Amino acid sequence: MRSHLLNDLTAEHYRRSVTEGVERVADRLATTDRPFTGVTVDALAPRIDGIDLDRPLHDTTAALDELEELYLRDAVYFHHPRYLAHLNCPVVIPAVLGEAVLSAVNSSLDTWDQSAGGTLIERRLIDWTAERIGLGPAADGVFTSGGTQSNLQALLLAREEAKPEGAGWEASDTLARLRILTSEVSHFSVRKSAKLLGLSPESVVAVPVGHDRRMQTVALAHELERCTRDGLIPMAVVATAGTTDFGSIDPLPEIAELCAQYGTWMHVDAAYGCGLLVSPRRRGLLDGIERADSVTVDYHKSFFQPVSSSAVLVRDAATLRHATYHAEYLNPRSAVRERIPNQVDKSLQTTRRFDALKLWMTLRVMGAHGIGQLFDEVCDLAAEGWELLAADPRYDVVVEPQLSTLVFRYIPSAVTDPADIDRANLHARKALFASGDAVVAGTKVAGRHYLKFTLLNPETTVDDITAVLDLIAGHAEQYLGESLDRAS
Numbered sequence: 001m002r003s004h005l006l007n008d009l010t011a012e013h014y015r016r017s018v019t020e021g022v023e024r025v026a027d028r029l030a031t032t033d034r035p036f037t038g039v040t041v042d043a044l045a046p047r048i049d050g051i052d053l054d055r056p057l058h059d060t061t062a063a064l065d066e067l068e069e070l071y072l073r074d075a076v077y078f079h080h081p082r083y084l085a086h087l088n089c090p091v092v093i094p095a096v097l098g099e100a101v102l103s104a105v106n107s108s109l110d111t112w113d114q115s116a117g118g119t120l121i122e123r124r125l126i127d128w129t130a131e132r133i134g135l136g137p138a139a140d141g142v143f144t145s146g147g148t149q150s151n152l153q154a155l156l157l158a159r160e161e162a163k164p165e166g167a168g169w170e171a172s173d174t175l176a177r178l179r180i181l182t183s184e185v186s187h188f189s190v191r192k193s194a195k196l197l198g199l200s201p202e203s204v205v206a207v208p209v210g211h212d213r214r215m216q217t218v219a220l221a222h223e224l225e226r227c228t229r230d231g232l233i234p235m236a237v238v239a240t241a242g243t244t245d246f247g248s249i250d251p252l253p254e255i256a257e258l259c260a261q262y263g264t265w266m267h268v269d270a271a272y273g274c275g276l277l278v279s280p281r282r283r284g285l286l287d288g289i290e291r292a293d294s295v296t297v298d299y300h301k302s303f304f305q306p307v308s309s310s311a312v313l314v315r316d317a318a319t320l321r322h323a324t325y326h327a328e329y330l331n332p333r334s335a336v337r338e339r340i341p342n343q344v345d346k347s348l349q350t351t352r353r354f355d356a357l358k359l360w361m362t363l364r365v366m367g368a369h370g371i372g373q374l375f376d377e378v379c380d381l382a383a384e385g386w387e388l389l390a391a392d393p394r395y396d397v398v399v400e401p402q403l404s405t406l407v408f409r410y411i412p413s414a415v416t417d418p419a420d421i422d423r424a425n426l427h428a429r430k431a432l433f434a435s436g437d438a439v440v441a442g443t444k445v446a447g448r449h450y451l452k453f454t455l456l457n458p459e460t461t462v463d464d465i466t467a468v469l470d471l472i473a474g475h476a477e478q479y480l481g482e483s484l485d486r487a488s
């Protein structure tokens with residue numbers, strides 16, 4: 001069994017095994033003609049359940065053959081130009097190379113003595129990102145597992161900063177009086193974080209958005225005023241730079257102004273919109289982000305990085321102390337005096353992947369500009385898709401995109417019952433998924449079912465969009481035809 005341990009004696013085995021795996025994936029990518037095979041849970045589950053995990057194959061090739069059947073053949077492929085569903089991006093090759101390196105070396109970024117250069121590379125990338133945002137000289141941050149964790153950590157810091165001087169949470173009703181103000185279309189991880197942070201169920205105040213799905217600052221001002229009047233504590237405003245559904249960017253300068261006025265922590269959730277930090281043509285959309293106290297960025301959404309790659313940035317490094325705990329065996333206090341850079345002092349995680357290496361390799365091979373250009377291309381495509389949809393009488397489209405999502409719904413001319421239209425759209429999405437020809441997402445707008453394209457693949461063309469709209473219309477028509485037949 002020792003032949004499977006990666007070490008000086010097995011370097012050749014490692015090379016052969018990994019190359020064999022890479023070959024399989026390369027063949028699969030080269031020959032995949034649809035984003036999905038349409039496999040069902042019922043078809044796939046017995047195959048996976050049928051594997052006896054206590055009877056190993058003792059053979060890499062056989063295990064890869066098996067994996068083809070269980071996974072590779074029927075996986076959902078984000079690199080395919082007709083995958084238009086969620087915020088998953090096709091990935092860039094330098095980052096995949098970084099992934100291969102980081103898992104083989106297996107640095108853990110909690111402490112310097114488990115990572116050495118890895119820690120310094122992560123720190124450089126945090127500084128680089130903070131500089132792109134414009135957070136100033138005292139900024140810091142840390143890589144996280146994703147936007148959800150970044151938002152949680154940012155709100156933890158905001159909560160601790162809102163604590164009245166010298167008071168414990170127990171001694172007062174302060175915890176119950178904390179409020180987080182965020183738009184009604186912000187990410188659900190804000191509410192989840194509030195729960196994890198022990199805040200009351202009423203703690204998250206949903207601020208209305210306008211037709212453009214951006215937070216209404218007049219409403220925010222009103223809520224801040226109301227909180228103060230009612231003896232509540234506006235602990236944080238969470239602005240979204242790229243909402244998950246609409247890609248809308250809240251008015252950051254006005255929000256920053258209000259936060260300054262009320263002394264409220266400003267968090268910007270740029271999980272989606274962070275790609276604008278490197279965009280040659282759209283950086284202006286993030287104006288005002290430099291005034292944030294904390295920022296979430298998901299490189300695994302708009303920097304074309306493999307999952308996971310994300311970070312939380314803060315304006316004032318000192319606020320990260322709220323996540324600092326010391327263990328004698330790992331990161332003793334003395335290490336701080338000795339200036340040993342132990343990243344665990346800043347993180348909610350302990351053992352932690354060297355995800356930063358993927359971004360490092362990307363910047364070193366392609367450059368930030370290259371990434372930004374790719375993101376600009378998908379935003380351009382969304383603008384063209386908007387034109388198409390707005391001119392197409394078969395579709396109702398919700399809002400002109402600032403980033404790369406399109407939310408729309410099929411509206412058959414002969415049908416007027418909104419419930420029938422809902423069912424037709426739901427059916428079209430499911431039928432499309434089952435066919436594997438394309439994958440689109442769905443969401444609700446004002447209680448009605450809509451469909452959604454999240455465009456993150458620069459290889460997707462206007463022709464792809466046209467073709468998928470025709471497929472959707474076809475499935476919806478077929479459904480309505482059949483259900484009208486049944487009714488008559």
Ligand SMILES: *Cc1c(COP(=O)(O)O)cnc(C)c1O
Nearest residue numbers: 146147148187244269271272298
């Ligand atoms: C995706 C997303 C998140 C959550 O990020 P994960 O990386 O999926 O945890 C948070 N906020 C916004 C706006 C998002 O789009």
